[in-house]
Amino acid sequence: MENFISERTKLLKPSATLYLNRKAKEMKMKGFDIINLTVGEPDFDTPWEIKEYAIKAIKDGYTKYTEEKGLKELREAICEKLEKENNLNYDLEEIVVSNGAKHSLFNIFMSILNTGDEVIIPIPYWVSYPAMVIICGGIPVFCKYNDKFKIDIDHLKSKISKKTKAIVLNTPSNPTGIVYDKKEIEEIAEIIIKNKILCISDEVYEKIIFDKEHISIASLSEDMKNLTIIVNGVSKTFAMTGWRIGYIACKKEMADSIAKIQGQTTSAPSSISQKAAYYAIKEGENLYKNMVEEFKKRRDFLVKNLPNIIKYPYPEGAFYMFLNIKDINSKELSEKLLMEKLIAVVPGEDFGVDNYIRISYATSIENLKKAIERINEFVEELI
Template identity: 40%
Template sequence: MKVSDRVNGIAPSGSIQVAAQITNLRNQGRDIIGLNVGEPDFSPRESILEAIYEALKAGKTRYSYVRGEPELRSAIAGYFNMRCKTDIHQENILVGNGSKQIIFNTFQSILNDGDEVIVPIPYWVTIPESIKLAGGESIFVNSKENFHLDINAIKKAISKKTKAIYINTPNNPSGVVYTREELTELGKLCIEHDLMLVSDEAYESLTYDTEFISPLMLGEEIAKRSVSIQSFSKTFCMTGFRVGYMVAHEDFIKKVDSFQGHLCGNIPSFTQLGAVNAIKHQEEIIGEMLSTMKERRDVAFKLFSQLFKTNEPQGAFYLFLDITPYIEKGLVKDSMEMVQKLIEEAGVALVPGKFFGMNNYIRLAFTDTVERIELAYEKIQKVLA
C-alpha cells in the first residue's frame, strides 16, 4: 500500500521504540528496570474513577462541546488562575486528547507551508515532527551550558519566515525551569517580531524549590500572543485518560475549535467529569506526587552525579546525563550505543539523547521506587567501572 510522502517523512518516536523493546524483553522473562518511562507510577485517585462511573451511569456518553464541557473548562480556568495568578476564563480554554493533540492543534493553526519555528535544544521528541506535519520547519538553537535559554542565539535565529518560538518548561529532558527574567526577554522578542510563543507546560505542577512561570503571567502584551499547553497526564496521574488543554486568547481558541471540530470533535464526555473531580482534589494528588518525586530526585541526583555530569532537576522527573567522557574513552560511540549497552549488560532502560537533539546525553526518568533507582545505579556502576 502506498502512503503519502508526509507520513513517510515522519520519524518514529524514540521513547516509544525503547518502551516497545523493553516490553519485548520482559515478555522473554528479563527483569528490566525501566527508567525510560516518562509516566508517573501512581494510580489515579479512586474518586476520579468513581466520577467517571457515575457519569457513564448518568448517560454522559454522547457528543459534547468540541472545546470541552463548560464545567471542566470552568474548573480548569479556576485551577490555572490559582496556580499562575492570572485572570483567564473558560472562553480561554480548549480541551483535547492529551497535550500531544493540543500541540498538534497549535502548530496546525498557526503555521503555513515554509514557516519556521525556533526550538531550543534539548527538545521533546514529538515537537519537530508536529511542526513538520504542519508544513513548518524547526530551527534548532543551542541553549546555554546549564540548559537555560540563550536569548541572543534565539534572536539571531529569527528570520522573515519565523512564525513562532516553542519552549518547554519545566523541560523534558533537562529538568530546567525557565525564570521570569528569561521568559520576559523572550516575550519581548515575540512582541518585537510579531511571533507566537508556544509554551509546553505539561510538568507545571512538578517543580522543586523553584517558581514556575508561564508566559501568560507576564502581562497582557505577552499573554495575548502566547499559548499555554497543559496536561492532566503528569499533574493528576491520568496518562491513559488523554486529557490535555490549551490556554490562549479567546480569538485563537475559536479558530482552534473549528479545526478540532473536523479533526476529532470532543474528547469522551465521561472522562471530562473525571478530570473535574481531579481538580477538586488537586492538593492531595499533587502534594503526594510532588513529595515522592522530590525524594526520588534527591536520591537519583546524588547517585548518578557520581557517574555522569548532570544538573539537579528543578522540575519534571528526569536526569539528563552527559556521556561525553565514556564516548571519549571509546566505551561507546553515541547515546544509542550507550542505551543498548545498559539494557543488555545492566538490565536498565534509559532513552538516547539523540531523540532530544543531543547525542552525547541519555535521559533517566526517576519514575520508579527509590529501591529500584538505587538498584539501577548499582547495575550501571558495574557496567561502567
C-alpha cells in the same frame, strides 16, 4: 504500499526510543531482569476519588458529545485554576479542551502553520514537537542551549526570520527536568514581543516541581499573554495519562480556530474523561501533593547517589534526568546499558543531543537503588 504513503509521513524520522523499547521488552519477555527507566508517565495510579467521580458520571448518563471546546463546567474550572494559580484571567471561550496536551499541540500547529512557516524549537526538545511541526507543513528551526541547558539567547535572536511563526517553551522540561527562572523567562518574552511571534508554552509538568515556583510566561504582561498559547493537561499532574485530557488557553480568535479543527476531527474529548478532569482540577493539590513529594525523594536519591563522573543539568522538575557519561554517543550508551547492565534508557539523539541519555524516575525507589548499583558497576568498568 510505499506509493500510497504520503510524502509528509515519509519526512518523519524513525525513533531510536521505539527501537530500544522494543528490544527491552523482548529481553524482559525472555526473563531478563530489566530495569525500565524510559517511562514517560507517573507510576502512580489515578487517585481513587477521580475514578469514582467518573463512574458516577457514567451512571448519571454523561455519555453524549460535549461542546466542541469542551464541557462548560470543565472550562470554568480551568479558568478558575488559571486565575488562582497563575494569576491569569481567561474567558470561557478562550479555553479548548482536547484529547491530551499532545492533541492540543497538534491542533495549535494545524491552526497556525502555513507551508514553510518556521517554528523555533529549543534543544533538547520533547520528541513530538518537530514531528508535529513537520506533519503540519512547517519547518522546525532548532535553537542551541547554554551551559544550564536553557535557551541560548543570542542563538535564539539569530534564528528569528520573517518566516518565524512561533517558539515552543517547555518548563519544567522534558527531557532535562530544568525549570526556567523569572529573569530567564523575561529575557525570552522580550524577544517574543519585539518580534511579534507566538509562544507555545507547554506547562504540562507545572506541578511536578521541587525547589521553585512555576512561572507561566503569559503572566508576565498583557502583551505577552496576547502572544501566548498555554498548553496544559491532567496527564502528568494527576497521573491520568490514559484519560487523554489536555487544554489550551489563548486569545479567543485562536481558540475559535483551534475549536474549528477539533470540531471537524474529533468533535471533543470523551465526556467521561472531561468529567474526571473537572473533578481533578477542582480538587487540585490534595490529589497530587504526595506524588510530587515522592518524586522529590527519588530525585534527591539519584542526585546523591549517581557517580561523580556523570554530568547532568540539575533537575528541578518533571521526573527526568539528562545524563552524560564520558561523552559516549547516546545510542551506543543506551545499547551498552541495556545489553551489559539490563537498564533501559532513552537515547538523547531523539531529543536532539547526541551525547546524553534520558532516565525517568517514574519508578520505585527499589528499582532506582538497583539501577544505581548497576550504573556504578558500569562506570567502574569504563575507567
